[in-house]
Amino acid sequence: MSALLEVKNVTKRFFGFTALGDVNVTIQAGDRIGLIGPNGSGKTTLINCVSGVFKPEVGTIRFLGDDISSLAPHRRAKKGLARTFQIPRPFSSMSVEDNLMVPLEYVVHDLIDLTNETAVYDEARELLRRVRLDDRKGAFANDLSQVELRKLELARAIAARPQLLICDEAMAGLATKEVNEILDILLDLNASGITIVMVEHIMQAVMRFSKRIICLSAGRVISDGAPAEVMAHPDVRRAYLGS
Amino acid sequence: MKRGTIPFWVFAALLPAAAYGLPILGMNEYYFYISYIVLQYVVLATAWNILGGYAGYVNFGTGAFFGAGAYAALVVMLLFEAPLVVQIAVAALVGALMGLGAGLLTLRLKGIFFSIATIAVAIIIETFVLNWRFVGGATGVQIIRGPVTYGFETHTRMLFFVMSVLAVASLVIARYIETSWLGRGLQALRDAEVAAECSGVPTLRLKLIACAVSGALMAAAGAPLPLYSSFVEPHSVFSLNYSVMALSMAVIGGMARWWGPALGAVLIASSQQFAAFASPEFHLLIVGLLLIFVVIAAPGGLVGVIQWVGNWRVSRKEINRSASVVK
Numbered sequence A: 001m002s003a004l005l006e007v008k009n010v011t012k013r014f015f016g017f018t019a020l021g022d023v024n025v026t027i028q029a030g031d032r033i034g035l036i037g038p039n040g041s042g043k044t045t046l047i048n049c050v051s052g053v054f055k056p057e058v059g060t061i062r063f064l065g066d067d068i069s070s071l072a073p074h075r076r077a078k079k080g081l082a083r084t085f086q087i088p089r090p091f092s093s094m095s096v097e098d099n100l101m102v103p104l105e106y107v108v109h110d111l112i113d114l115t116n117e118t119a120v121y122d123e124a125r126e127l128l129r130r131v132r133l134d135d136r137k138g139a140f141a142n143d144l145s146q147v148e149l150r151k152l153e154l155a156r157a158i159a160a161r162p163q164l165l166i167c168d169e170a171m172a173g174l175a176t177k178e179v180n181e182i183l184d185i186l187l188d189l190n191a192s193g194i195t196i197v198m199v200e201h202i203m204q205a206v207m208r209f210s211k212r213i214i215c216l217s218a219g220r221v222i223s224d225g226a227p228a229e230v231m232a233h234p235d236v237r238r239a240y241l242g243s
Numbered sequence B: 001m002k003r004g005t006i007p008f009w010v011f012a013a014l015l016p017a018a019a020y021g022l023p024i025l026g027m028n029e030y031y032f033y034i035s036y037i038v039l040q041y042v043v044l045a046t047a048w049n050i051l052g053g054y055a056g057y058v059n060f061g062t063g064a065f066f067g068a069g070a071y072a073a074l075v076v077m078l079l080f081e082a083p084l085v086v087q088i089a090v091a092a093l094v095g096a097l098m099g100l101g102a103g104l105l106t107l108r109l110k111g112i113f114f115s116i117a118t119i120a121v122a123i124i125i126e127t128f129v130l131n132w133r134f135v136g137g138a139t140g141v142q143i144i145r146g147p148v149t150y151g152f153e154t155h156t157r158m159l160f161f162v163m164s165v166l167a168v169a170s171l172v173i174a175r176y177i178e179t180s181w182l183g184r185g186l187q188a189l190r191d192a193e194v195a196a197e198c199s200g201v202p203t204l205r206l207k208l209i210a211c212a213v214s215g216a217l218m219a220a221a222g223a224p225l226p227l228y229s230s231f232v233e234p235h236s237v238f239s240l241n242y243s244v245m246a247l248s249m250a251v252i253g254g255m256a257r258w259w260g261p262a263l264g265a266v267l268i269a270s271s272q273q274f275a276a277f278a279s280p281e282f283h284l285l286i287v288g289l290l291l292i293f294v295v296i297a298a299p300g301g302l303v304g305v306i307q308w309v310g311n312w313r314v315s316r317k318e319i320n321r322s323a324s325v326v327k
C-alpha cells in the first residue's frame, strides 16, 4: 500500500530566497506527527505546498499514490486533504454553522443530501460537537474568541471529511487549559481515523501528541523520527536552544 | 420553498405586465423616457453587485461593458438589420465573453490592483471603438429608427417595456446566485479567498462565472441604447460615470441582498432625473456625500438599515411577550 502523503525533493523559493530546500517527507495513514522548527524555518510554507496554495519550483507531492503536484487547492481538498491556518481565516460574514456549509456544499455534497436541510444542519452540529463549539453555532465568526476561532478552523477542516489534517499552530497564544482542550480534540480526531500533522511551538503539547516528530530548520529536514530521538538530536538542540 | 419565493415571482411577473399596460393610463411620454433610465440602472447596479458585492471584486469597467453592449447591438443592426431581441442576445454574448476574457487577465490580481486593471480594460475597449471607422469612430453614428413594432405606440414605450424585462431578468439571476451554492462560494471567497479554496471552493471558476454573468447583464443593459437615443457616440457611452453610478447604487442600496442595488438604483436614478433640473453636478455631489456616509456609518447600506430595524422590532416583540409572561 502506498503512503498517505509523499513529499519528494520539494524546493520552494521566494525571490531567490530558499524557504524549502529539497524536503522529503513520507506520512503513513493513522499517524500523529509533530512538525517543529524555529520561526521562519518553512513549516507554513511546507503546508502551503502540500495544500496547493504554493507551487514548489522543484519536486512532487503524492497523496494516496496519486501525483497531486499540479492540482488546485480545491481539488486536493476533495481528495481528502485538509488544513487550518496559523492566523485563523474564518468566513467572517457568516455564522459559525454557515462556515461549515461551505465545505459541506463543495466537498462532501455527494455524500450528504443537501436538499434535506435538517440532515445538513445535524451534520454541522455534530462537527461542532466534535470540536466542542456546539454552544456557539449561531454566533458570527466575528464575535468568536481566540480559542473559538481555532475550533472553528478545525471544524471547517474536518467538515470536508479529510484523511489528512494539517494544523498550523492551532494552540499558539492560548492559555494552558485551552491548549489542553485543543490537544484533546486533536487526539479524538486522530482516534476517529484522521491522520494529523500538527505544527506547534509548544513543546509539551508536541511531546504529548506526537508519535513521530519532524524538525525543520532553514527550509531543511534536520531530523525525523521518534520524539525522544529527535529531541536528543544535536542539530535540533542547536536550532532550538542556539547552543 | 423558501419564504418570500411566491411574492418574488408575483413581482417578477407583474413588473413587465405593468410596464406593458401603463401606456393605457395615458401617462406623459416623458415618464417612460426617464423610467427607462431608472430601470437601466437597476440592471447595471444589480450586475455590478454580482462581482463587486457577492465576490468583493470592485469593477470600474461597467462603462466598458455597457458601451460594448450598445456597440454590439449597433453593429448587428447596421449589418443585418437584426431585431432588438437578437441585438440584446448578441450584446449579452459579447459582454459574457468580455467578462471571461477580462476575468482571465485580471482576476489573479487582488483588491485595488484588480480595480485598476478593470479601468485599463475599459480604456483599451474605448480606444478600440474610437478608431473603428465602421461605427463612426469618435463622432459616432446616427441611427434611423424603423417603424415601432409589437403594437407599441412609440419607441420609448416599447424600450421601457424591454428594459423592465431586462431588469426583472437581472433580479431573478442575482437572486438565484445569492441563494444557491454559487452565492455561498462567492461569499466565502470574498471573506477569505485562500481559506475558501482550501475548503473546496473552485474560486477561479466561480469568479469567472460571476464576471461572465455580470458582463452579460451590463452589455444587455446597453443594447437598447442605440434605438433609445438614436445616436451612439463612444465618449458618453463608455463613460466612467456608469461605473461610479453602478457602484454607488449598489453600496448605498446594500450589497448583501439582491434587492439592495435595485433599491439604490431606483432612489438615485430617479432623484437624478429630478435634480437634473437643478444641476447634474449637484446630484453627483449628493451621491458622493451619501456614499461617504454609508461607507462610514452604515456599511450594510439600506439593506442593512432595513434588516436592523426589522430585527429590532422582532426583539421588541419578544421582550414584550416575555414581559407579559412574567406578569
Ligand SMILES: Nc1ncnc2c1ncn2[C@@H]1O[C@H](COP(=O)(O)OP(=O)(O)OP(=O)(O)O)[C@@H](O)[C@H]1O
Pocket: A014, A019, A037, A038, A039, A040, A041, A042, A043, A044, A045, A046, A086
Ligand atoms: N509569501 C511569501 N513571500 C516571501 N517570503 C515568504 C513568503 N512566505 C514565507 N516566506 C518566507 O519563507 C520563510 C519561511 O516562512 P514560514 O512562514 O514557512 O515559516 P514558519 O516555519 O511557518 O515560521 P513560524 O513559526 O514563524 O510560523 C520565512 O523566511 C518567510 O519570510
Ligand SMILES: [Mg+2]
Pocket: A043, A044, A045, A086, A168
Ligand atoms: Mg508558520
